[in-house]
Amino acid sequence: MSALAPALPGIADPRALQRSLGRAERVRKLRAFALTLPLLVFLMLTFLVPIAALLKRAIENPEVANALPRTVSALERWNRRDPPPDEAYAAVLADLGALPESADAGALARRLNSEVPGARSLVMNAYKALPLEGVASPGQAKARLTALDERWADLKYWQAIAKNGSRWTGDYLLASVDLKRDAQGTIERMAPDQRVFGRILVRTFEISMIVTAWCLLLGYPLAYWLSTLPARQANILMIVVLVPFWTSILVRVAAWIVLLQSAGLVNRALIATGVIDHPLALLFNRTGVIIAMTHILLPFMILPLYSVMKGIPPSYLRAAVSLGSTPLAAFFRVYVPQTYPGIGAGALLVFILSIGYYVTPALLGGADDQMLSYYIAQYTNVNVNWGMASALGALLLAATLVLYAFYRRITKSEVSLG
Amino acid sequence: MKKILLAAALVAGAALPALAQQLTVVNFGGANANAQKKAFYEPFEKSGVKVVPVEYNGEQAKIKAMVETKKITWDVVEVESPDVARGCDEGLFEKLDYSKIGAKGDFLPAAVSDCGIGIFVWSTVMAYDGDKLKTAPTTWADFWDTKKIPGKRAMRKGARYNLEFALMADGVKPADVYKVLATKDGADRAFKRLTELKPSIQWWEAGAQPPQFLVAGDVVMATAYNGRIDAANREGKNLKITWTGGIYDLDYWTITKGTPNKDAALKFIAFASTPDAQAEYAKNIAYGPTNKNALAKLDAKTLANLPTAPANAKDALQFNLKFWADQGEELEKRFASWAAQ
Numbered sequence: 001m002s003a004l005a006p007a008l009p010g011i012a013d014p015r016a017l018q019r020s021l022g023r024a025e026r027v028r029k030l031r032a033f034a035l036t037l038p039l040l041v042f043l044m045l046t047f048l049v050p051i052a053a054l055l056k057r058a059i060e061n062p063e064v065a066n067a068l069p070r071t072v073s074a075l076e077r078w079n080r081r082d083p084p085p086d087e088a089y090a091a092v093l094a095d096l097g098a099l100p101e102s103a104d105a106g107a108l109a110r111r112l113n114s115e116v117p118g119a120r121s122l123v124m125n126a127y128k129a130l131p132l133e134g135v136a137s138p139g140q141a142k143a144r145l146t147a148l149d150e151r152w153a154d155l156k157y158w159q160a161i162a163k164n165g166s167r168w169t170g171d172y173l174l175a176s177v178d179l180k181r182d183a184q185g186t187i188e189r190m191a192p193d194q195r196v197f198g199r200i201l202v203r204t205f206e207i208s209m210i211v212t213a214w215c216l217l218l219g220y221p222l223a224y225w226l227s228t229l230p231a232r233q234a235n236i237l238m239i240v241v242l243v244p245f246w247t248s249i250l251v252r253v254a255a256w257i258v259l260l261q262s263a264g265l266v267n268r269a270l271i272a273t274g275v276i277d278h279p280l281a282l283l284f285n286r287t288g289v290i291i292a293m294t295h296i297l298l299p300f301m302i303l304p305l306y307s308v309m310k311g312i313p314p315s316y317l318r319a320a321v322s323l324g325s326t327p328l329a330a331f332f333r334v335y336v337p338q339t340y341p342g343i344g345a346g347a348l349l350v351f352i353l354s355i356g357y358y359v360t361p362a363l364l365g366g367a368d369d370q371m372l373s374y375y376i377a378q379y380t381n382v383n384v385n386w387g388m389a390s391a392l393g394a395l396l397l398a399a400t401l402v403l404y405a406f407y408r409r410i411t412k413s414e415v416s417l418g
Numbered sequence: 419m420k421k422i423l424l425a426a427a428l429v430a431g432a433a434l435p436a437l438a439q440q441l442t443v444v445n446f447g448g449a450n451a452n453a454q455k456k457a458f459y460e461p462f463e464k465s466g467v468k469v470v471p472v473e474y475n476g477e478q479a480k481i482k483a484m485v486e487t488k489k490i491t492w493d494v495v496e497v498e499s500p501d502v503a504r505g506c507d508e509g510l511f512e513k514l515d516y517s518k519i520g521a522k523g524d525f526l527p528a529a530v531s532d533c534g535i536g537i538f539v540w541s542t543v544m545a546y547d548g549d550k551l552k553t554a555p556t557t558w559a560d561f562w563d564t565k566k567i568p569g570k571r572a573m574r575k576g577a578r579y580n581l582e583f584a585l586m587a588d589g590v591k592p593a594d595v596y597k598v599l600a601t602k603d604g605a606d607r608a609f610k611r612l613t614e615l616k617p618s619i620q621w622w623e624a625g626a627q628p629p630q631f632l633v634a635g636d637v638v639m640a641t642a643y644n645g646r647i648d649a650a651n652r653e654g655k656n657l658k659i660t661w662t663g664g665i666y667d668l669d670y671w672t673i674t675k676g677t678p679n680k681d682a683a684l685k686f687i688a689f690a691s692t693p694d695a696q697a698e699y700a701k702n703i704a705y706g707p708t709n710k711n712a713l714a715k716l717d718a719k720t721l722a723n724l725p726t727a728p729a730n731a732k733d734a735l736q737f738n739l740k741f742w743a744d745q746g747e748e749l750e751k752r753f754a755s756w757a758a759q
Binding site (some may be wrong): 101102103105106107109110113114118119120121124192193194195196200203261262263264265283284297299360363365366367368370375378380381382383384386 | 509619716744
């Protein structure tokens with residue numbers, strides 16, 4: 001306002017007024033922006049930068065280019081069908097001999113091994129045998145290397161080196177959708193027994209959708225009931241809903257094991273009441289995963305539903321009934337449509353949280369109930385193949401974004417998760 | 419109350435400099451961690467170095483991240499055999515100075531490697547509940563025979579060990595298992611055998627699970643780590659082990675590359691490798707000592723439960739870490755694909 005004050009007397013020049021208004025607006029915007037700046041920086045550092053780093057890891061391929069520069073250039077004009085030139089053998093010896101640390105040989109061995117199983121021992125044996133005495137010509141280099149390990153005559157290892165000569169590769173991303181480049185660089189499908197991530201991605205979404213549906217089915221009546229209660233009782237019950245939040249996820253998983261195992265409470269109760277003769281298999285299969293995940297994620301469905309339902313005046317329902325609607329029709333045609341924002345927010349929240357689930361399926365599921373994050377963890381921790389882990393992470397991210405875009409298309413509205 | 423807390427804080431603060439030398443030792447947790455505490459950590463602390471135990475689940479990613487960022491908080495790490503060789507190649511571990519540890523000849527040949535020294539020998543074996551199962555399974559073919567012994571079997575989620583067991587069930591001699599598995603036909607044969615058993619398999623993820631499954635009666639037989647079975651029996655259970663066709667392997671001590679406490683780490687490893695410490699460890703959990711001189715310090719009853727006992731090791735198979743270092747990634751992927759079918 002203070003910026004306006006000098007322009008007020010006279011109002012002779014409307015453009016001056018406009019300018020000063022504009023200036024005031026800019027200052028206001030800048031100030032607002034400055035206020036959000038810490039949050040933006042925080043988001044950048046904790047959210048965008050790690051995602052960018054992950055995406056970079058998924059296409060980074062420095063190992064071969066760093067460790068075997070001479071070999072890569074010796075293989076440049078090789079047609080990848082005939083035996084490689086003798087110079088390539090000499091170049092491998094020269095490259096391995098020039099590596100500053102054994103860690104570089106290890107990184108190379110790991111990279112090639114994830115491409116061609118067996119390359120690890122091939123590379124490390126050659127590296128450890130260095131220096132080879134009396135290698136004067138490329139022909140001798142070939143003879144010595146193949147004498148050391150006859151697999152050096154095998155084309156597939158050379159093809160892997162030639163293929164990975166560049167610093168960037170789409171191979172990890174291709175592998176994450178069960179594709180690969182063959183020796184000549186044409187993209188083809190993986191061998192049937194190596195095709196796996198497509199099915200795992202479908203399985204991940206399938207489990208997430210079932211869990212979301214169950215959460216909605218169980219959460220909706222509960223949230224409705226809570227919203228009709230007086231504030232005091234509703235608050236107490238809300239605390240009960242939230243208690244699981246304060247318990248460690250592992251504790252809850254262990255509790256489910258105790259309840260659901262074949263001699264567990266649920267099975268014993270069912271047998272005692274004569275409902276079943278044999279204990280049901282409720283654990284270490286899909287059923288167990290879905291039960292536990294639904295339980296863990298239920299509060300994320302109830303909270304947004306409750307907050308939306310709280311804002312719907314009960315008089316609407318009464319009005320509908322007084323105008324001649326049956327109570328059930330009034331509920332589904334008047335009440336439910338008003339809760340769509342809550343359903344949308346709750347379903348999206350539960351769905352997005354569940355596609356990243358890892359511990360629960362790992363402990364309560366069988367070998368074919370594992371979700372994509374289980375394999376991301378396996379590549380990160382067990383195989384230490386971070387390129388593949390990042391590519392799977394990128395796949396999960398992309399699939400989620402596509403699904404979110406699709407969701408926005410059909411709901412045609414911005415979902416507020418607040 | 420506040421005063422007491424304050425006083426306690428002051429005392430703790432004053433006591434800290436005296437314990438300045440700290441050593442973080444990372445282990446696999448569970449019964450193994452308790453045995454290590456009694457046999458290694460507590461006696462070693464008398465030398466004035468405080469041992470801070472940390473539990474992990476074998477994630478090499480953490481060690482790799484520490485070495486890459488040069489922020490080493492884990493000094494000594496217990497590592498499984500495939501990771502020792504790989505981590506050594508990739509520069510995650512310090513090379514060990516055996517002159518400060520002991521004579522190489524005192525240890526089992528498999529225990530001595532550049533970056534790691536064997537802590538103990540453990541075995542993945544077939545186990546069952548002696549109270550529930552009257553006819554003892556004696557071979558892997560029995561484990562596969564769902565007509566003879568009906569019921570579920572618990573197996574580790576993954577390809578490792580299971581492919582070997584499948585081949586032995588198919589009649590392959592332990593000595594030939596890895597030769598057969600290395601061929602395409604051999605791998606196909608193992609997966610085919612696994613497919614037959616698939617409807618009866620209940621998968622486990624953590625080593626503590628198979629004894630629980632057996633005790634709860636969820637499964638009739640399980641593949642399990644022998645030490646976990648022993649730990650359950652110490653709590654009064656009657657679980658039995660069939661040693662035939664078990665796969666034995668070693669866990670190793672390693673020193674994380676670039677740790678500031680390298681000297682203390684070496685001292686700790688040297689201490690934990692002495693016959694006395696090793697014998698004490700074997701008394702607390704049924705894992706075999708790697709120091710051959712420790713055997714003389716154990717009684718016959720303890721010895722009979724160890725994977726290294728001659729009767730138990732007779733028909734056992736040594737885990738081939740070279741094979742799994744080369745083929746592991748592809749076979750695990752194939753396993754995931756197989757499981758999804």
